[in-house]
Amino acid sequence: MNAPMALPRVWNQRAQGRVRRLERVSARLGPRLAGKVVEADAVVALLEELIEPGDRVCIEGNNQKQADFLARALTSVDVARVHDLHIVQSVLALPEHLDVFERGIASRLDFSFSGPQSGRLAKLAGSGRLSIGAIHTYLELFGRYFIDLTPDVALVAAQAADRHGNLYTGPNTEDTPVIAEATAFKSGLVVAQVNELVDELPRIDIPSDWVGFVVRSPAPHYIEPLFTRDPAKISEIQVLMAMMAIKGIYAPYGVERLNHGIGFDTAAIELLLPTYAESLGLRGKICRHWALNPHPTLIPAIEAGFVESIHSFGSELGMEEYMRARPDVFFTGPDGSMRSNRAFCQTAGHYACDMFIGSTLQIDLCGNSSTATLGRIAGFGGAPNMGSDARGRRHATPAWLAAGREAHRGDRAPPRGRKLVVQMVETFREHMAPAFVERLDAWELAESANMALPPIMIYGSDVTHILTEEGIANLLLCRDDEEIEQAIRGIAGYTAVGLARDRRVVENLRDRGVIRRAEDLGIDKRDATRDLLAARSIKDLVRASGGLYQPPKRFRSW
Amino acid sequence: MQSYYEANARERLDGLLDPGTFREILPPVARTLSPHLQALDLPAAFDDGIVIGTAKLEGLAVLVAAQEGGFMGGAVGEVQGAKITGLLERARNAEVAGIVLLLETGGVRLQEANAGLIAVSEVIRAICATRVAGIPVIAAIGGQYGCFGGMGIAAACCTGIVMSEEGRLGLSGPEVIETAHGVEEFDSRDRALVWRTVGGKHRFLLGDCDVLVDDRIDAFRRAIAQALREGDRLDLDAVEREHALLQRRVDRFGGCDDGADIWRDLGFPDPENVPLLATDALVAISQRLRAA
Amino acid sequence: MEHLEYRFDGGRPATAGSAARIVGVVASGNLEVLIEPVPGDPACSIAIDTAAKGFGEIWQAVMADFFARHRLAGIRVSINDAGATPAIVALRLDQAIEEFTRKR
Numbered sequence: 033m034n035a036p037m038a039l040p041r042v043w044n045q046r047a048q049g050r051v052r053r054l055e056r057v058s059a060r061l062g063p064r065l066a067g068k069v070v071e072a073d074a075v076v077a078l079l080e081e082l083i084e085p086g087d088r089v090c091i092e093g094n095n096q097k098q099a100d101f102l103a104r105a106l107t108s109v110d111v112a113r114v115h116d117l118h119i120v121q122s123v124l125a126l127p128e129h130l131d132v133f134e135r136g137i138a139s140r141l142d143f144s145f146s147g148p149q150s151g152r153l154a155k156l157a158g159s160g161r162l163s164i165g166a167i168h169t170y171l172e173l174f175g176r177y178f179i180d181l182t183p184d185v186a187l188v189a190a191q192a193a194d195r196h197g198n199l200y201t202g203p204n205t206e207d208t209p210v211i212a213e214a215t216a217f218k219s220g221l222v223v224a225q226v227n228e229l230v231d232e233l234p235r236i237d238i239p240s241d242w243v244g245f246v247v248r249s250p251a252p253h254y255i256e257p258l259f260t261r262d263p264a265k266i267s268e269i270q271v272l273m274a275m276m277a278i279k280g281i282y283a284p285y286g287v288e289r290l291n292h293g294i295g296f297d298t299a300a301i302e303l304l305l306p307t308y309a310e311s312l313g314l315r316g317k318i319c320r321h322w323a324l325n326p327h328p329t330l331i332p333a334i335e336a337g338f339v340e341s342i343h344s345f346g347s348e349l350g351m352e353e354y355m356r357a358r359p360d361v362f363f364t365g366p367d368g369s370m371r372s373n374r375a376f377c378q379t380a381g382h383y384a385c386d387m388f389i390g391s392t393l394q395i396d397l398c399g400n401s402s403t404a405t406l407g408r409i410a411g412f413g414g415a416p417n418m419g420s421d422a423r424g425r426r427h428a429t430p431a432w433l434a435a436g437r438e439a440h441r442g443d444r445a446p447p448r449g450r451k452l453v454v455q456m457v458e459t460f461r462e463h464m465a466p467a468f469v470e471r472l473d474a475w476e477l478a479e480s481a482n483m484a485l486p487p488i489m490i491y492g493s494d495v496t497h498i499l500t501e502e503g504i505a506n507l508l509l510c511r512d513d514e515e516i517e518q519a520i521r522g523i524a525g526y527t528a529v530g531l532a533r534d535r536r537v538v539e540n541l542r543d544r545g546v547i548r549r550a551e552d553l554g555i556d557k558r559d560a561t562r563d564l565l566a567a568r569s570i571k572d573l574v575r576a577s578g579g580l581y582q583p584p585k586r587f588r589s590w
Numbered sequence: 591m592q593s594y595y596e597a598n599a600r601e602r603l604d605g606l607l608d609p610g611t612f613r614e615i616l617p618p619v620a621r622t623l624s625p626h627l628q629a630l631d632l633p634a635a636f637d638d639g640i641v642i643g644t645a646k647l648e649g650l651a652v653l654v655a656a657q658e659g660g661f662m663g664g665a666v667g668e669v670q671g672a673k674i675t676g677l678l679e680r681a682r683n684a685e686v687a688g689i690v691l692l693l694e695t696g697g698v699r700l701q702e703a704n705a706g707l708i709a710v711s712e713v714i715r716a717i718c719a720t721r722v723a724g725i726p727v728i729a730a731i732g733g734q735y736g737c738f739g740g741m742g743i744a745a746a747c748c749t750g751i752v753m754s755e756e757g758r759l760g761l762s763g764p765e766v767i768e769t770a771h772g773v774e775e776f777d778s779r780d781r782a783l784v785w786r787t788v789g790g791k792h793r794f795l796l797g798d799c800d801v802l803v804d805d806r807i808d809a810f811r812r813a814i815a816q817a818l819r820e821g822d823r824l825d826l827d828a829v830e831r832e833h834a835l836l837q838r839r840v841d842r843f844g845g846c847d848d849g850a851d852i853w854r855d856l857g858f859p860d861p862e863n864v865p866l867l868a869t870d871a872l873v874a875i876s877q878r879l880r881a882a
Numbered sequence: 883m884e885h886l887e888y889r890f891d892g893g894r895p896a897t898a899g900s901a902a903r904i905v906g907v908v909a910s911g912n913l914e915v916l917i918e919p920v921p922g923d924p925a926c927s928i929a930i931d932t933a934a935k936g937f938g939e940i941w942q943a944v945m946a947d948f949f950a951r952h953r954l955a956g957i958r959v960s961i962n963d964a965g966a967t968p969a970i971v972a973l974r975l976d977q978a979i980e981e982f983t984r985k986r
Contacts, residue, residue, distance in 0.1 A: 264596075269969045460967040462911070464934060501969045526940045526968040557973070558980065568596060571756075579866070588781045590755050590789060590865050598907050618904045618916050631883050633933045633964045635908040636916055660909035 046219035049084075053221060054244075056081040068197040068240070069229065070247040075105045078245060082221060083114050083185050089138070090183035090215065093123045094206040094374070095145070095413070096256050096346045099189035101225045101249035103128040106187065111136050118142070120181045122170055122207050122374075123413075124149045125256065133162040142181055143411060144168045150408035157409060157481060167487065170414045171378040174207070177214035186215040186222045189253040192233055193226040197240035200233040203326075203347030203355065203370040204255060208238060210375040216242035227252040234367035257349040257584050259325040261299040264569050269458060269501050272550065272560035274300035277389065278309050280504045280553045281454060281497060282318045285431040289321040291381040291418045293390020297456045299329040301389070306336035306566040323381035323418075326351040326362065326370070328583065332566035332576045334361055343380055344372040345414065350587075354580040374414070381418045386431040387452035388418040392489060393461070396472050397517045397529070399492030399507055401455050404474040409481060412489060419453045419490040435496055438508035450508070454497045455490060459525035466527035467500075468520065492516070498523060502530075503549040510546060522547045594732045594807045595756045599641050599656035602692055605807035606814070607654065611646040616673060624667050626702040635661050638669035642677050648815035650687035653677050659694035659735040666741060667699035671709020678716035681725050688726035688818040691748065696763060697739015710740035717747045718824070726750070726822035728814050731757040732805060736788065738763045749822040750800040752813045753790035755869060759798060760788035782865065786849030791864060795853060795876060797839070804869045857882070886930040886938060888945045893926050893955035896983070903981040906974045913963040913971060915978040923956050932963035944968050948975045957982070 042048075058065060060081045064074035079102075083089060091106065092099040107128050117138040124130060124146040132138040133156055142165040146153045156162040168176070177183065188208050190199040201208050212222050221244035229248050278301060281287065292298035305319055315338050322342045324330070328351060333339050343363050347355075347370060355362045355370045362370045381388070392401040403410060425432070432449035439450045457467045474486040498505045498520060505519040515537075522538035524530030541547045550557055567573045570587045591597050591605065603612060616622050618636035627634040639661035645654050655674050657664045666674075674691070681689050698706040717727050726749040731737045736758030737745050745751055745759060753759065762770075764778035764787075777783060786792055793799040801817065803809035846852050853861040857879040864872065896919055906914040913932075920927070928945050959978070963971070 267970075268973060269967075458967065458969060460969070464937065464965070464967065526943050531939070531943060557976065562596065563591065568593065585780055585782050588785070588865075590782075590785050590791070600904075617902070618914075619902045619918055633883065633908050633931070633962055635914060635962055636904065636960070639908075658907055660907035660912065 050219040050221065053082050053084070057245075067195060068243065068246050069195065070245050072101075072247055072250055075102065075247050076108045078223065078247070079105055080109050080113050082223070082245075083109070083117065085114065086116050086118070087184040088118045088120055088181065090120045090177070090186040090211050091129065092186070092188040092207060092211060093121045093125050093129050094346060095123050096258055096348075097189050097204045097206050098125055098254045098256075099187050099225050100126055100128070100254045101247070101251070102187035102189075102223060106137065107131040107135060109137060115139075118165075120173070120177070120183055122173060123147060124153060126254075127152075130156060130162075139163065140165055142166055142168065142173065142176070144170050144173050145411040145413035146409060150410040154407055154409045154481065164409075167409070167411045169412045169416045170207075170374055171382065171417045174210045174375045177210065182218045182220065183211065183215045184220050186211050186220060188212060188222060188224045190224050190226045190238065192228045192230050193224060193243075193246040194230060194233050197243040197246050198233055198236045199224055199226070199238035199243060199246075200235060201237040201371075202234070203352055203372060205237055205372045206346040207374045209373060212238050212242045221245070223247070225249040225253060234369060235365045237371065255349055259294055259327050259348045260350070260583065260587055261294070261296055261327070261329055262570055262587060263299065263303060263329060263565055263567050263572065266296050266300045266303070266562065266565060268560055268562060270297050270300040271304070271562060271564055272555070272557060273297060273456060273458070273499060273501055274304045275308055275555050275560055275564075276504060276550055276553060277301050277454070277456060277499055278304060278314070278318075279312065279555060280548055281387075281389075281452065281499070282309070283312060283314055285387070285434050285452060287318050287387045287431050287452065288429070289385045290319065290387040290389070291323045291385050292327070293388065293415060293418065294325075294327075295391040297391050298389060299327070300565070302327060302329045302333055303565040303567055305333035305338045307564050309338070310336065323377050323385055325372075326355055328570075328573050328581055329567070331573050331581060334358065335576055336566070343377050344370065345374040345377040346372045349584050350582045353582060354577045357580050378414050378417050381414070382420070383422050383425050385418070385451070386429055387454065389454040389456055390415060390419060391456050393467065394469050394472050394474075395455060395457065395467060395498065395520065396469055396492070397520055398513070399455070399495040399498060399516060399520060400472060400488050401490045401492075401495070402472045402474040402486070402488050404472070404477045404487045406473055406477055406480065409477075412487070415489050420494045421451045421453065425449065425451070435508060438506070439496070441511075450496065452496050453490060453494050454499060455495055456499045459500050459502060459527050459530065466529065468524040468527045468529040470529065500525060503547050503552075505547050506545070509544065515541065515546065519546050592806050592808070594754060594810050595734060595805050597807060598660060599658040599692065602807060603641060603645070603654065603656050606647065606692075606811045608646040608649065612643055612654075613645070614641060614643040615677070616642065622669050622673070624669050624702065626667060626705060630701055632701065638667060638673070639664065640670045640673050642673050647690065647811065647818070650815060650818055651685060652688055652690050652818065653681050653684065653686055654690040654692070656692040657694045659733045662699060664693075664695035664733075664735050665697060665699035666695055666706060666710050666713070667702040668705040668709050670699075671706070671713055675709075675712045675716045678713070678720045678727070681720050682723050686725065688728060688749070688822070689720060690814055690818075691727065691729045693729050693731050693737040693741060693745055694733030694735045695737055695739070695741040696735060697741050707740070710744065714740070714744045714747055717744055721747075721749060721822055721824040724822060726818055726820070728752065728817045730810050730814060731759055731799075732790070732810065733757065736760065746798065749824075750817045750820075751793075751798065752801045752803060752810060752817060753793055753799040754803055754805045754810070755790040756805050757790040758785070758788040759790075759793050764788070785865065791872060792849045792852075794873075795856060797835070802869055802873055884932050884935045884938075886932065886941050888928040888942065890926045890928075890946070890949040891924060891955075893949065893953040895956045896954050900982055903978060905978045905981055908962045908964050910964050911966055911970065913961055913966045913974055915974045916960040917978045917982045918958045918960070920956050920958050923958075926954055926957055926959065928959040928961070930961040930963060932961070932965075934963065934965045940968060944971055948972065951976070952979050954979070
């Protein structure tokens with residue numbers, strides 16, 4: 033008796049599918065497709081033939097760069113032909129990124145950060161128009177592109193393409209390489225919108241083998257200047273906190289390799305390097321290597337010789353000519369322009385940096401911090417990758433070993449290093465909203481949005497120091513949860529959390545150096561004025577750059 | 591504190607005036623708060639946002655007023671207006687080289703309604719009367735809030751105006767123009783456009799501002815002292831000359847759409863570069879072109 | 883606006899001949915602090931007019947800490963506040979005392 037015949041398994045379904053899609057596109061577009069180049073007014077037709085219902089589609093919504101022309105085209109496809117897409121995307125930045133859900137073109141979402149769309153996202157998720165798979169950090173999402181979230185189609189943006197389909201992404205390379213590689217090598221199709229079609233590219237960032245189609249968009253793709261901070265807006269309190277950070281953390285640990293979370297607090301630190309840090313003799317001893325976008329506020333420190341190298345997640349509008357003139361510092365191609373790479377910079381920030389310092393909205397009594405607010409699903413971006421101990425790290429530096437020694441408890445655990453993770457925040461935000469709370473809003477958000485876990489950005493167990501205008505709490509030196517709670521209360525100032533401190537315990541913590549106030553660090557608060565900033569205005573930054581920095585219009589006052 | 595832009599009113603006076611010579615009139619302890627703001631349950635200031643007094647500037651006896659832009663955007667209410675007007679009237683009975691007005695204001699304090707309008711009108715009238723008496727009134731404009739509204743008119747009535755590039759002088763504020771006429775007409779967020787229209791460099795090139803200085807308190811000090819020494823003469827001839835100049839300006843530039851068009855017409859070969867020129871370079875080129 | 887007043891005893895008298903001093907600006911998130919000598923008054927008296935209502939407990943704590951830092955008697959501290967955080971309030975108070983006690 034014969035065994036029932038099993039159908040032979042087909043091992044190249046994806047490749048076959050790719051051929052089918054290309055044939056459909058070719059048939060529909062006809063002369064509007066020349067090699068890989070698609071005419072702009074055929075792009076909706078392209079997407080209708082290329083994408084199949086239920087496909088996993090990655091739209092390049094990066095932190096800065098947006099494939100806006102393709103995103104808009106996707107909202108115009110015939111929903112009878114293209115529907116129930118599963119969107120995998122770093123950042124939901126444009127209204128079009130959510131329009132596809134409103135129109136039924138897409139129904140499922142895996143992403144990392146939503147920024148300006150966080151309110152609308154919460155509404156759509158709440159009304160069932162969109163189901164969220166999971167919210168990730170950038171590096172997690174990139175990792176899943178190679179495991180279980182591989183895109184079938186990717187819509188990306190580049191500065192230029194040649195006729196073969198090679199792409200130049202230039203300073204704003206960002207996420208494109210990781211998206212294109214994952215898509216291309218699982219028989220997916222990459223569609224690139226470009227600002228220009230040229231005969232010869234300055235350099236090849238994405239090889240044509242990885243690219244299925246190229247379309248020249250009618251207008252250059254949108255790029256958001258997210259990392260420019262006007263020095264005019266830095267307050268005296270932020271100058272004081274920056275002095276405390278430099279003298280109380282950067283100097284004693286010898287922080288040479290680091291990442292700054294974006295904000296006015298860290299901008300103040302950057303602008304104090306050529307002045308305050310210089311006066312402390314710290315040039316060459318701190319802040320030498322950075323995982324950082326090209327912050328204009330770092331220009332004075334670069335010019336003063338503090339900064340030896342910077343690798344960036346993305347670029348920053350207006351910094352292009354300055355970077356071109358400083359190729360020893362920035363990662364620069366043979367063509368002279370910078371190349372960023374979010375995936376590699378995130379990896380560098382996680383494993384190759386000794387410190388992360390950034391701000392947040394709320395901190396609880398365990399040191400957990402969150403930027404979650406009710407009614408908004410904002411996500412995580414890259415901060416958790418920067419602001420967490422890298423348990424897989426093995427190479428030692430003095431800073432890493434010093435923090436590890438402070439953290440060591442008991443006889444049984446082996447000695448380990450520890451990354452410095454610093455949360456820097458004023459005790460009160462605008463409108464007297466306290467930064468320190470008994471219970472994070474993240475818990476309520478998790479309940480109302482049906483999340484598996486409260487969206488905590490940086491876990492208290494990863495935080496090593498909390499810095500406010502009241503002082504620095506070194507959580508590594510705390511012996512138990514009770515001490516951590518009182519150390520936090522001890523620097524929470526006049527917030528309800530701070531006023532409820534056990535004064536005796538806090539005094540004891542100060543005696544032991546667990547809490548250090550400005551006076552304990554030898555800082556005279558009268559010195560904390562804006563005069564200490566190496567640049568006090570955008571114009572000062574332009575001058576510091578020798579006229580090379582060209583700030584976007586919205587930052588000029590001349 | 592070297593930057594005029596960054597300094598508050600008292601810091602500007604501290605840096606501008608000869609050390610130890612300033613005597614404040616109606617200081618904060620006099621508590622001349624605005625009764626209107628108190629009635630509206632809004633925060634008030636002890637000096638109602640303006641510091642006035644007598645002093646010496648490079649040895650010259652002056653009466654000086656410095657507006658605090660941070661307080662209500664420098665907007666002028668009844669008390670502030672009375673302090674400026676009183677100062678201007680006092681000059682006519684005193685032996686002073688002139689009046690110095692450090693202006694930083696959005697114009698009339700709307701919360702004070704008619705009282706604010708009247709206050710600004712009285713300031714304008716007092717400026718003219720003081721000038722007719724032969725006493726120069728020098729305005730300095732270089733703060734974050736610029737000098738707009740009725741106080742823009744007041745500034746234009748002064749003997750001379752000293753501005754930095756950061757300063758702005760106009761009538762309607764940029765946001766007001768955009769609201770009234772639409773973003774196509776005037777995009778108030780296009781800061782380069784705003785400065786091409788009302789900024790210090792443009793006002794200097796157009797002739798509304800007499801001296802352009804760097805954003806340094808000591809530069810303002812030197813320019814103000816120099817302007818005071820030049821004296822003043824406001825009579826019918828002067829007014830008629832001014833009107834003729836304004837007519838010629840309308841005739842010559844009336845068809846221009848943008849500040850850059852005016853600069854090109856004035857003879858600047860590279861108008862786009864004007865905003866990026868250093869102050870002394872711009873002044874030198876401008877003087878050469880005027881001489882030609 | 884909310885009006886608050888405090889008096890603290892046990893300070894030492896301010897140096898004779900000190901003149902009134904003012905620091906700060908009544909701008910959003912900021913405040914002005916006027917310190918006047920009141921010769922013969924054994925207390926430090928403080929009067930606050932603030933746009934931020936309902937924070938009496940915090941003002942009390944901030945003023946108590948301010949008095950404990952400087953312990954001056956014979957002065958009146960008057961504040962016009964437009965919603966400054968305690969950090970800015972404490973900073974301006976210290977700046978005002980610095981101006982008030984500086985020898986000229």
